[in-house]
Amino acid sequence: MSQSGLIKTLKLRAELLAAVRSFFAQRSVLEVETPVLGATAVTDPNIQSFVVADDNKPPRYLQSSPEFFMKRLLVDGAPDIYQITKAFRQAEAGARHNPEFTLIEWYRREFDLAQISQETAELVQQLLLIREISLPIQRISYRAACQQMLGLDLIEQSLQSLIQLATKQGLVAADKLPRAALYDFIFDQGVVACLPQDVIHIVEYYPAEQASLAQLSQADAQLAERFEIFAGGFELANGFLELRDAEEQRQRFQQDVQIRSQQGLPAVAIDETFIAALQQGLPACAGVALGLDRVHLIAAQVESLDQLLPFPWSAL
């Protein structure tokens, strides 16, 4: 990176961080810190955590997200909170992925999905204004986005027709994948790729198979109270109306553990301290994680993290 390029990227980063802090200060959301090295890792089979040796004690895990620690703070009585933290995920390296990346994560008590997604879109909008990039916000449901871009409702399709659709779009061995993974592929290929890049899109109400840590919708059990933000042609944020039912959460984790063993992935123990916190009672809240590096990409108007990060993963 040239000296002027380096100074430009460092300055923009500093401005983005300052803008995030001022955004939350204005809204009385408290900045917090939580451990980056935890005693457990997420069970999600799609996320592989880094394992860190600790002398002759049990290993520690670099956190792939501060979610569980932040929810434990909420259980213990913390007010609305946010944090800017490094998160770590193995094997995720590419133009828009770095195994070590910066997340802005926050939780708002008593917010519903519409409020948290609106707030996220507004934060993205304000951050991009630093570089005088002014993008409008548009809200669309997952179903309507599929209907618009693919001409069909993915959620109503049989597994067989999802497999056919994915195969037609070039997915190899589509018949070996579950619904959730087929949704991921078809949605990315057929919907995200077609969304206008100069709009901040809120896509809300994902299929129930992709609920992750979200509640299922009261109105329609096929849907999860989950949203994502897209701009510039890629995903910027993912948020939930948070699941508070400890028993259902345990079942989802157990399912993860089972899939891990079927797929031959490293075994991960369920985070019992997190389940215990949910049993104690998580206040009604909505939460979201926003990738700061992705926002930085759009603000700097570059294509790849290699052009943005002073120390990209591939060149450490």
Added chain:
Amino acid sequence: MAGYNTNEFRSGLKIMLDGDPYTIVENILVKPGKGQAFSRVKIRNLKTGRVVDKTFKSGDSVDAADVMEVDMQYLYADGEDWHFMDQNTFEQHAANKVAVGDAALWLKEQDICVVTLYNGAPLSIQPPNFVELKIVETDPGLKGDTATGGIKPAYLETGAMVRVPLFVDQGESIRIDTRSGEYVSRAKDS
């Protein structure tokens, strides 16, 4: 047969898909924050040359294609096959019409070509980027006409037709860019 995991994917890797050998042109990681990771690749079919977009689930394995690219000297054509020699092993390989394809237009004896071997047999031939070939037929040259920019067709010793400037004459050798099939200059020692 040896295989590759998607995390080993990189451009130039040779893989098998649906019974055909392919080379990876480009590999992109696609991964939602929550959800399945994929490798989205552009791959070129080494038999047909066609480039297609395919996506593999991350962690999946594919068979490796037994494909090698070897520099070989073009020896001669016998009317049916084109014969090449590996200059390290002196081993000779015969390439048929399908493998040679349009490269036949640019093959000159003793030139060094890249021969792609699939399961040990020539699959495709890549001629040198620049070749020098003799003009066997063209309209008489207009001496000194280097300024008007006019062109005319010229037929080469290999049967190829290229467009050349008006001042170039029959019997001369010219330099051609085989990637575009275009005239570059007169050959140095013609």
